[in-house]
Amino acid sequence: ERQAYAAMKDLPAETLDGHRVHLLANMAVPEETDALVESGIEGIGLFRSEFLFMDRSSLPDEEEQFQAYKRVAAAFGDKPVIIRTLDAGGDKHLPALALAQEENPFLGFRAIRISLARPALFRVQLRALLRASAFGRLLIMFPMISHLEQLRGAKAMLEQAKAELRSEGISFDEDIAVGMMMEIPGACLQADAFAKEVQFFSIGTNDLVQYTLAVDRMNAEIADLYSYYHPAVLRLISSVIDASHRAGIWTGLCGEMAGDPLATQLLLGLGLDEFSGAASVMPKVKERIRQATLEQAKQLAEHALTLSTVEDVVQFLKDKTE
Numbered sequence: 657e658r659q660a661y662a663a664m665k666d667l668p669a670e671t672l673d674g675h676r677v678h679l680l681a682n683m684a685v686p687e688e689t690d691a692l693v694e695s696g697i698e699g700i701g702l703f704r705s706e707f708l709f710m711d712r713s714s715l716p717d718e719e720e721q722f723q724a725y726k727r728v729a730a731a732f733g734d735k736p737v738i739i740r741t742l743d744a745g746g747d748k749h750l751p752a753l754a755l756a757q758e759e760n761p762f763l764g765f766r767a768i769r770i771s772l773a774r775p776a777l778f779r780v781q782l783r784a785l786l787r788a789s790a791f792g793r794l795l796i797m798f799p800m801i802s803h804l805e806q807l808r809g810a811k812a813m814l815e816q817a818k819a820e821l822r823s824e825g826i827s828f829d830e831d832i833a834v835g836m837m838m839e840i841p842g843a844c845l846q847a848d849a850f851a852k853e854v855q856f857f858s859i860g861t862n863d864l865v866q867y868t869l870a871v872d873r874m875n876a877e878i879a880d881l882y883s884y885y886h887p888a889v890l891r892l893i894s895s896v897i898d899a900s901h902r903a904g905i906w907t908g909l910c911g912e913m914a915g916d917p918l919a920t921q922l923l924l925g926l927g928l929d930e931f932s933g934a935a936s937v938m939p940k941v942k943e944r945i946r947q948a949t950l951e952q953a954k955q956l957a958e959h960a961l962t963l964s965t966v967e968d969v970v971q972f973l974k975d976k977t978e
């Protein structure tokens with residue numbers, strides 16, 4: 657099996673009828689960079705910038721962040737590296753931010769909500785990201801956007817950081833792409849409006865499932881209710897992808913679902929443009945893509961969307977693809 661994957665390393669993630677998608681990897685710490693570059697992966701679909709803020713009592717300054725982002729951007733050369741701005745709160749405890757204890761942390765002060773409420777903190781990260789963009793192909797992504805005003809606010813801060821760097825004579829990628837996570841059902845339902853103001857979407861199924869089904873992603877007691885094969889989740893995914901294509905932008909998926917081979921042809925058929933999961937599972941996903949035709953995948957997805965239970969969806973996918 658390993659040999660078969662090695663032979664596939666340099667082959668594109670392309671269906672039998674010539675439809676090309678992009679397979680990227682998620683990354684948690686920059687120490688993984690060299691191994692990921694070696695693996696032949698097409699880029700980074702989710703770089704969780706939280707790692708820089710964890711297990712420490714002080715905040716990383718602009719220079720430290722710049723060096724970390726630059727290292728990854730430069731290592732991947734002209735391959736894309738999508739860096740997500742700070743996604744603190746929820747399950748990610750960052751002592752340096754001194755956040756209050758909350759009753760419902762996943763519904764509380766987290767991610768972009770923190771960045772917008774603490775502009776001094778956000779500004780440092782945006783400047784570091786922009787500076788690093790001069791050294792590779794970096795894309796910026798905002799987490800946990802639910803309201804259009806948040807996206808506009810974040811983009812305005814980005815523009816402000818660009819203006820500062822320009823006046824300081826510091827170079828950055830003027831055309832840097834900006835995207836957002838689609839991980840809150842409300843944002844998915846309003847995808848049309850968001851699609852006009854970003855260059856890409858990345859669906860975060862880990863949170864999207866939790867928020868759509870009101871099932872805590874960390875609670876083992878109710879884990880049997882937590883599934884990205886729930887028909888409601890599939891409908892949201894489908895509508896986000898369709899809305900992005902109507903607006904002429906692309907959609908990726910960076911939750912666990914992207915690395916699940918059982919979901920590959922379904923996502924392909926729903927029109928997903930980019931898959932980003934753990935590098936170790938992506939060869940299997942590539943294999944599934946190379947075995948499929950887009951036509952078959954579309955039919956598969958169309959039928960899957962008519963099913964009413966998780967069990968029916970899973971059984972159908974097993975029958976059809978395994």
Ligand code: PEP
Nearest residue numbers: 839860861862863910911
């Ligand atoms: C997600 O929510 O699916 C996601 C990719 O982000 P995280 O797991 O970091 O919340």
Ligand code: MG
Nearest residue numbers: 839860862863
């Ligand atoms: Mg998330």
